[in-house]
Amino acid sequence: MTTHADPTTTDEQAPYAPEHTPRLNWSAHAPEVLKAMLRLDAAARKGLDPKLVELVKVRASQINHCALCVDMHSKDALAAGESVERIIQLSAWEESAHFYTEKELAALALTEAVTVLTDGFVPDAVYERAAAHFEEAELAQLIAAITVINAWNRFGVTCRLVPGHYRPGQHA
Numbered sequence: 633m634t635t636h637a638d639p640t641t642t643d644e645q646a647p648y649a650p651e652h653t654p655r656l657n658w659s660a661h662a663p664e665v666l667k668a669m670l671r672l673d674a675a676a677r678k679g680l681d682p683k684l685v686e687l688v689k690v691r692a693s694q695i696n697h698c699a700l701c702v703d704m705h706s707k708d709a710l711a712a713g714e715s716v717e718r719i720i721q722l723s724a725w726e727e728s729a730h731f732y733t734e735k736e737l738a739a740l741a742l743t744e745a746v747t748v749l750t751d752g753f754v755p756d757a758v759y760e761r762a763a764a765h766f767e768e769a770e771l772a773q774l775i776a777a778i779t780v781i782n783a784w785n786r787f788g789v790t791c792r793l794v795p796g797h798y799r800p801g802q803h804a
Contacts, residue, residue, distance in 0.1 A: 656791045669783065670803065676776035679769065682712045684739055687732075688774070689781045691722050691740055692747045696785035703795035704803075705781075711800035735765040739774060746778045 659666040677685050686709035693701035706719050721728040725740050732740070742762040745754040763771055787793070 651794055651796070652792060654792050654794055658787055658791050669780070669787075672776075673780050673784070676773060676780045679773050680777060683709065683714045684736060685777050686712055686714060687718070687722065687736060688739055688743045688778055690719060691725070691743050692778060692781045693785055693788075694723050695744065695747045696782065696789060698785040698788040699795040700788040700793040700798070701781065701785055704798040707798055707800045738762045738765040742774065743778050746775065747782055 686705050689705035690702060690709060693705060709719055710716065718731050721731045722740075725732060725737070729737055738761045741758045742754070745751075745758045762774070766774055
């Protein structure tokens with residue numbers, strides 16, 4: 633079943649590129665890891681606003697170039713009541729700050745710092761900004777949610793998992 637546009641040829645439009653095949657269906661070969669990841673993901677989301685979690689997941693997935701996770705979490709964000717406009721603006725959230733609350737901006741900055749550790753570390757200013765908007769328990773959950781989506785991204789990117797087939801809530 634395909635959820636993306638019909639790739640038929642018209643006079644005005646060339647056909648879409650063919651869908652690639654995944655390198656590996658890792659979850660079929662590591663079902664216990666999948667089960668553990670699903671439990672970890674559910675635990676990391678506890679106590680957090682579902683729309684905030686999806687924004688964080690989309691942004692980390694954009695940074696990591698995980699097409700499957702961008703597809704999945706954009707759809708889940710829409711299903712959770714997030715607006716198309718705010719999802720579209722995520723890739724330029726710093727220039728589109730007026731679309732987000734200060735708390736969301738702090739979460740997005742923390743998401744970027746935790747996701748791009750190759751820059752060295754999570755800067756104190758970014759951490760302190762997040763700590764000013766989240767109670768400690770909620771901040772711990774947010775850090776866990778960011779960490780978990782980064783792990784999911786590594787599976788998706790490494791195995792070249794195919795976007796476009798996910799239905800919102802499919803893995804809930």
